[in-house]
Amino acid sequence: MMLTTDPKEIFTSWLRANGAALDSLTFKHSAHGSQSRGTGVFTKSQLILDEAEPLASVPSDLLINNDLVLRIAQEGTTVAAQKLARCIHGLQTADSVPTSGPAWERICLLVFLLWGWTSAVQRLDGDISSSGVGGKKDVEKGDKRLDVDFWIPYIKILPEINGLDTPVLWTDSLALSRLEGTELHAAVTSKRAALLREYEKLLPHLSHLDGTGLITAERFAWVDAVFWSRVLALGAALREFGGDLASGSDYHLIPLVDFCNHSPDANIRWHITDDPSRVVQLRATTTDDEPIPADTELFISYGNKPNTELLFIHGFVIPNNRNNVVKFTPPFIEQKVLRDDDEDEDDENTSNAVVTEDGSDEPQGDELNRVAAENAIQNKMALLAALELRGLIGIRAPSEPEGEGQQEEGREIGPGVEDPTLGMLTESDLLAMYVAVLTADDGFGRLDDGQYVVGGYPLTETTREAFSALVKALPHFEVIRLRVWAVLLEIVNFKLCLLYGQGARPAVSQEDQHSRPDEEKAEGVIAGADKVLFSSPAKDAPDRSPMAPEHVRLAKVEVLREGQCDLLLGACELLQTLQERWVELPQVQEYLAAMQGELEEEE
Numbered sequence: 006m007m008l009t010t011d012p013k014e015i016f017t018s019w020l021r022a023n024g025a026a027l028d029s030l031t032f033k034h035s036a037h038g039s040q041s042r043g044t045g046v047f048t049k050s051q052l053i054l055d056e057a058e059p060l061a062s063v064p065s066d067l068l069i070n071n072d073l074v075l076r077i078a079q080e081g082t083t084v085a086a087q088k089l090a091r092c093i094h095g096l097q098t099a100d101s102v103p104t105s106g107p108a109w110e111r112i113c114l115l116v117f118l119l120w121g122w123t124s125a126v127q128r129l130d131g132d133i134s135s136s137g138v139g140g141k142k143d144v145e146k147g148d149k150r151l152d153v154d155f156w157i158p159y160i161k162i163l164p165e166i167n168g169l170d171t172p173v174l175w176t177d178s179l180a181l182s183r184l185e186g187t188e189l190h191a192a193v194t195s196k197r198a199a200l201l202r203e204y205e206k207l208l209p210h211l212s213h214l215d216g217t218g219l220i221t222a223e224r225f226a227w228v229d230a231v232f233w234s235r236v237l238a239l240g241a242a243l244r245e246f247g248g249d250l251a252s253g254s255d256y257h258l259i260p261l262v263d264f265c266n267h268s269p270d271a272n273i274r275w276h277i278t279d280d281p282s283r284v285v286q287l288r289a290t291t292t293d294d295e296p297i298p299a300d301t302e303l304f305i306s307y308g309n310k311p312n313t314e315l316l317f318i319h320g321f322v323i324p325n326n327r328n329n330v331v332k333f334t335p336p337f338i339e340q341k342v343l344r345d346d347d348e349d350e351d352d353e354n355t356s357n358a359v360v361t362e363d364g365s366d367e368p369q370g371d372e373l374n375r376v377a378a379e380n381a382i383q384n385k386m387a388l389l390a391a392l393e394l395r396g397l398i399g400i401r402a403p404s405e406p407e408g409e410g411q412q413e414e415g416r417e418i419g420p421g422v423e424d425p426t427l428g429m430l431t432e433s434d435l436l437a438m439y440v441a442v443l444t445a446d447d448g449f450g451r452l453d454d455g456q457y458v459v460g461g462y463p464l465t466e467t468t469r470e471a472f473s474a475l476v477k478a479l480p481h482f483e484v485i486r487l488r489v490w491a492v493l494l495e496i497v498n499f500k501l502c503l504l505y506g507q508g509a510r511p512a513v514s515q516e517d518q519h520s521r522p523d524e525e526k527a528e529g530v531i532a533g534a535d536k537v538l539f540s541s542p543a544k545d546a547p548d549r550s551p552m553a554p555e556h557v558r559l560a561k562v563e564v565l566r567e568g569q570c571d572l573l574l575g576a577c578e579l580l581q582t583l584q585e586r587w588v589e590l591p592q593v594q595e596y597l598a599a600m601q602g603e604l605e606e607e608e
């Protein structure tokens with residue numbers, strides 16, 4: 006009998022031999038146009054999807070979590086297990102390495118993957134030192150799961166560096182510079198720096214796993230990407246069942262289930278049971294009457310993720326992604342005082358402090374304003390935290406009015422409409438915007454005893470409902486809403502400038518040997534982003550994706566940028582309409598007239 010060398014077949018046999026069930030499924034290379042999706046889960050023969058019938062299942066013995074890694078380190082007897090033990094022991098005793106919680110679980114799983122990968126590479130290179138002394142095979146006598154060899158069929162089918170293609174792994178790529186103007190540019194830069202720092206910190210311990218310099222900074226970035234692109238946080242679900250399944254671990258790698266690719270129109274999902282022999286199952290999301298043909302890929306949903314997140318974590322984008330969002334930090338109105346102050350300082354290059362007769366510096370008006378602004382921002386941040394509104398605010402695409410009647414309502418948009426932002430802001434983001442734009446003139450602030458007030462009334466309960474009620478009760482509530490629209494419009498315009506300021510067309514790398522004239526190629530990339538990514542797959546699509554070509558990366562970034570531009574243009578249009586409507590409101594007109602009167606009196 007011929008032994009197979011196909012990693013997918015070896016992996017399938019390994020799953021079956023170890024208690025997984027996957028009779029109706031198979032693993033195949035998946036591609037859409039020239040965008041490779043790596044390995045995916047396909048139907049083996051014609052199949053009718055039925056919610057009640059599990060399509061596949063994985064036993065608890067095949068789940069990989071930090072409990073397993075620690076057991077290998079404590080109980081494993083092979084040379085490879087001892088290497089892992091030295092690595093884990095070093096990490097546990099090192100300064101500034103977290104040794105509990107999700108951060109530690111992640112490190113344990115990174116170590117596991119690097120342990121498997123270095124062992125697989127060393128076997129390939131004929132280096133048998135990791136298998137045993139004098140070339141004798143070093144086999145675990147107890148639990149086979151403590152033996153690195155047991156896991157090699159799984160390790161060998163994982164995507165290689167080029168198969169993941171997340172921007173953090175892009176080097177010397179023009180596509181990186183095209184991320185400028187999007188949130189991803191800063192995110193990628195800081196993630197790379199953080200990974201490098203972490204690599205340098207962990208390397209003395211990781212080198213116990215290999216000792217021959219295999220674990221480079223790039224390999225460390227790879228293992229981090231493998232982890233984030235396939236980890237599932239199952240802890241809470243498993244703990245509900247109690248018993249043996251309720252380990253302390255949250256993060257899990259689940260061979261088989263982690264080969265499911267993502268689609269917004271997923272037809273399968275994972276499901277947890279309390280039966281250890283089939284603890285994680287794949288099930289259909291619906292029951293159909295019509296059979297689906299053999300060789301159809303089945304997809305799960307990774308959640309309602311925007312393209313920024315999909316590209317950052319998974320290296321792919323979805324055209325016309327309904328979940329796109331543009332995020333920003335809360336735009337505290339006091340930041341304007343700080344910005345103006347900085348500009349004044351730059352202009353005059355002088356300090357606001359004046360030297361008094363006794364020679365000491367005394368804060369003057371501007372300085373006092375600055376201190377007050379900084380205090381106000383700190384108080385606002387504390388309030389956001391107390392209301393659990395900390396974090397970024399997101400703008401989503403406003404929903405399109407549907408049908409005749411709704412269009413009419415769209416035109417009628419005004420204070421009476423329940424959500425005048427048409428879904429552009431969530432309820433909690435709107436509350437965070439109120440916190441950002443309220444000022445002392447609105448009777449908003451924090452008293453010396455720590456109590457918040459809105460409109461002069463105390464916020465007796467620090468809940469979102471109570472805060473929202475006080476804001477809505479303000480006599481000039483519509484003025485506050487107008488302020489929100491105006492601040493948002495400023496942000497949207499700024500974000501659009503960042504995107505367009507980047508230029509509508511990418512410059513083209515000189516290294517590109519096969520390039521058409523720059524302009525022509527750049528135009529092709531932009532206009533044909535969808536075409537490049539989603540044209541028909543090559544007939545003989547390679548089993549393993551080659552290095553993602555530069556034009557594929559550029560096309561992905563263009564899909565991301567176009568998504569953000571469309572979203573921001575839609576938001577800009579709506580915000581302009583909102584501003585126009587709100588400025589006409591009698592409440593707003595009265596408020597503006599009163600302000601004008603006050604100003605004239607002061608003069």
Ligand SMILES: C[S@@+](CC[C@H](N)C(=O)[O-])C[C@H]1O[C@@H](n2cnc3c(N)ncnc32)[C@H](O)[C@@H]1O
Nearest residue numbers: 042043044164234235263264265266267319321
């Ligand atoms: C959980 S793994 C799925 C299995 C993976 N294809 C493999 O070969 O190991 C997630 C990774 O699969 C790829 N992927 C999943 N869904 C995709 C999609 N819709 N388009 C492109 N790539 C996808 C991405 O590389 C992602 O990081």
